[in-house]
Amino acid sequence: MYLQRLLLLRSSARLTSRAFSAEGMSSTGTPLDMIHGNPNAIHVSNVRNRLREIVGASTNWRDHKQALEERLSLSSMLARSQGDLPPRSMKDSSHEVHLPLGSQPHIREKYLTHHNTVRFGRLLEDLDSLAVLISYSHTHNPALPRSPLSIVTALVDKIDMRQHTIYPDRDIKFTGHVTWVGKTSIEAKMYMSQLHEGAYSPVLEATFVMVARDPENKRAAYVNPLKPEGAEEERLFQQGEVNKTRRVELSTASLLKVAPTAEERKVVHSQFLSTLDPQTVSFRSRVLPPKSVWMEDAKVKGLEICHPQERNIFNRIFGGFLMRKAYELGWANACSYGGCRPNLVAVDDILFQKPVEIGSLLLLSSQVCYTEGNFIQVRVHTEVLDPLTGQHNTTNVFHFTFVSDNDVPMIVPQSYGESMLYLDGKRHFSQAAGI
Numbered sequence: 447m448y449l450q451r452l453l454l455l456r457s458s459a460r461l462t463s464r465a466f467s468a469e470g471m472s473s474t475g476t477p478l479d480m481i482h483g484n485p486n487a488i489h490v491s492n493v494r495n496r497l498r499e500i501v502g503a504s505t506n507w508r509d510h511k512q513a514l515e516e517r518l519s520l521s522s523m524l525a526r527s528q529g530d531l532p533p534r535s536m537k538d539s540s541h542e543v544h545l546p547l548g549s550q551p552h553i554r555e556k557y558l559t560h561h562n563t564v565r566f567g568r569l570l571e572d573l574d575s576l577a578v579l580i581s582y583s584h585t586h587n588p589a590l591p592r593s594p595l596s597i598v599t600a601l602v603d604k605i606d607m608r609q610h611t612i613y614p615d616r617d618i619k620f621t622g623h624v625t626w627v628g629k630t631s632i633e634a635k636m637y638m639s640q641l642h643e644g645a646y647s648p649v650l651e652a653t654f655v656m657v658a659r660d661p662e663n664k665r666a667a668y669v670n671p672l673k674p675e676g677a678e679e680e681r682l683f684q685q686g687e688v689n690k691t692r693r694v695e696l697s698t699a700s701l702l703k704v705a706p707t708a709e710e711r712k713v714v715h716s717q718f719l720s721t722l723d724p725q726t727v728s729f730r731s732r733v734l735p736p737k738s739v740w741m742e743d744a745k746v747k748g749l750e751i752c753h754p755q756e757r758n759i760f761n762r763i764f765g766g767f768l769m770r771k772a773y774e775l776g777w778a779n780a781c782s783y784g785g786c787r788p789n790l791v792a793v794d795d796i797l798f799q800k801p802v803e804i805g806s807l808l809l810l811s812s813q814v815c816y817t818e819g820n821f822i823q824v825r826v827h828t829e830v831l832d833p834l835t836g837q838h839n840t841t842n843v844f845h846f847t848f849v850s851d852n853d854v855p856m857i858v859p860q861s862y863g864e865s866m867l868y869l870d871g872k873r874h875f876s877q878a879a880g881i
Contacts, residue, residue, distance in 0.1 A: 487542040490620070491553075493575045494759070500582050502592040503759040514761065517661040520594035524660060525668045528629050531585075533673040536623045536682070539584040539634075543576055545618040548641065554614055564612040566777075566790060567770030569638065574599055574766035576620055577634045577654040584624045584632060585658065585669050596663040598758075599765040600631065601655040602796035603689060608648040610789035610849075617641040618649075625653075626686020627672040632656045633686045653689065663760055663801070696795070701866045713872075714865045721858060738856045739783070741864045744814035746779040752806045763802035768828065772796075772810060772844040776824040779812040784822055784850035791821070791847040792878035800830075800841045807831040808841070816871030817857045822848045823871040823878075845871075847878040 488496070498505065504513045525531050547554050547564070557568045581597045612618075622636030634654045639646035658667045674683040698704075706714065723731040734740060750771055758764040773793075780788040802808060809829050816823035826844040831837075859865045 484542050487544055487619075490543050490545040490572055493543060493572070493579055497575065497579055497582065497759050500586075500593050501596070501759050503761075514662075517592075517594075520592060520661045523590060523594040528668040528671055531668060531670040533671045534584050534624070535673055535675050536625065536679050537675075538586075538624075539580045540623040541576065541580055541583065541621065543572070543620040545572065545620070547613075548615050548617045551615070558614055561787070562614055564614050565770075565774075566612070567773045569612075569618075570769040570773060570793075571764070571766030572620065573605075573636055573638070573652050573654070574764070574769060576622060576636055577652075577656060580622050580624060580634045580636070581632045581656045581658075581669075584627070584672070594661055595667055595669070596659040596661060596760055597632070597656050598659065598663070598760070598801070599654060599798055600657040601693070601798065602769070602793060603633070603653040603655055603693070604795075605650055605652040605793035607650050607790055607792060610791075612649060613640060619646050622652075624672060625682040626689070627669060628690070629668060630658050630666040632658070632669055633689065635682070655693075663762075701870055706866075706869055710869050710872075714859075714869065717858060717865070717868075721860070732860060734858060735856070738858045739814075741813070741815070741857050741859045741867065744779070744783055744857055746775060746782065746812045748775050748810040748812075750808040750810065752802055752804055752808055754804050757804055761804065763804065763806070763808075765798060768798075768802065768808075768842055769796065769844070771808075772812075772826040772828060772842065773846065775810050775812045776826045776844065776846045777848070779814060780822045780824050780846070780848040780850070783814050784820075784848075784852070784854045786851050788822060788848035788850045791849050793847075794845050794874060794877055796842065796844045798842055800839060802828075802830060802841050807833060809838070813867065814857050815867045816875050817854050818875060820850045820853050821875065822850060822854055823875045824848065825867065825871060825874075845874045847875060 497503070502513065502516060545553075545557075547557060557564050559565055577599060578597055582593055582595070585593065585595055585597070587593070617640070619639050619641075620636060621639075622634055624632055625635045626633035632655070634656060636652045636654070638649045638652070640649050641647075658669045659665060660667050672683065674680040705711075720735050721732045722729070723733045748771070752763045756764050756767040773790075777788065777790070807830065809831055810826060811828075812824055812826045814822055815825045824846045826842075826846070827840065828842040828844075829838045829840045832839075857868065859868045
């Protein structure tokens with residue numbers, strides 16, 4: 447039943463297009479935002495420009511050291527407690543951003559695959575930038591020319607796909623606002639929709655968790671409290687509290703900290719028994735069951751040299767870039783494993799453990815860790831390698847749920863470590879399926 451629910455969530459709609467000429471303008475010269483009915487909406491290309499203005503970031507890499515030194519002087523403007531900051535409402539951080547793939551054909555190429563579909567990794571970059579802008583809008587102090595806060599992505603809590611088909615020639619709209627606030631953290635919820643017969647149809651819903659740091663991005667900094675207004679905003683705020691509790695519970699029950707449950711131990715032992723060779727009756731002799739693949743043989747790896755072009759406004763590697771690279775590697779692995787082009791069902795629990803510095807060697811490793819029917823759960827682990835010392839440091843862990851056109855081979859672990867990966871993948875799949 448839960449598999450049917452997943453498939454229903456991804457039912458696609460047929461969409462239509464509009465024709466515009468110059469960027470931000472229709473063929474009649476009407477501003478794009480006015481055509482879509484919101485004079486405060488902004489073009490997706492302006493999001494990062496606004497972020498640079500908010501923090502005073504330079505557009506030139508050669509000026510990054512001077513810009514950092516200038517930001518250090520902003521430390522005295524940080525609040526000493528959350529009580530010193532005025533409360534904000536959800537509408538204070540509300541934003542609408544347009545990606546006019548249909549209205550402005552000249553911007554399409556950046557978002558296109560060679561199969562004439564939309565690169566989802568590019569949309570992850572846009573979502574990440576919007577989440578940062580939403581958070582800065584919540585903490586905006588009109589008395590300050592620049593924000594003393596360094597707001598970065600800590601976690602992508604979840605991205606749920608409402609339909610898997612995203613058309614390359616239809617306008618896209620992003621909306622979002624803050625839904626929950628801690629002392630130094632912010633939950634931003636965003637929605638993406640695509641134009642269909644003059645109205646926008648939902649495509650996905652995303653929840654990001656952001657953290658505020660000092661100008662040097664070393665210590666936590668306080669953010670404005672959030673004051674819900676009305677029953678709907680109170681519901682969203684309470685959902686944020688539930689999300690926080692769930693994250694704590696998941697962290698506490700992590701297989702890196704505690705043993706599997708009794709039911710999970712039975713799953714592991716049953717898999718082990720299914721791989722024993724009946725001819726030898728030996729614990730050491732293992733055979734691969736029919737229509738199965740050893741987990742060791744379901745990996746795809748990659749390497750990125752982190753150039754200044756992919757930096758964020760704080761001169762570290764842009765989190766959206768990391769998400770795009772991880773998604774594309776995970777998708778390639780799922781495609782190779784299933785033998786066809788898979789569709790994304792959900793993204794959850796993307797953890798940003800450490801920032802990635804400019805010039806780093808970034809190693810990416812994707813692993814098919816769980817399968818069920820035609821669903822493929824992929825985990826992507828990224829780490830930074832210091833070529834001089836040989837030291838490896840984990841920076842991110844990503845979890846993607848894909849669906850293939852046909853049933854896929856069963857993934858089979860051999861070692862205890864692989865069995866833990868299998869159980870972790872099973873947990874993430876169950877979360878994506880809502881069971």
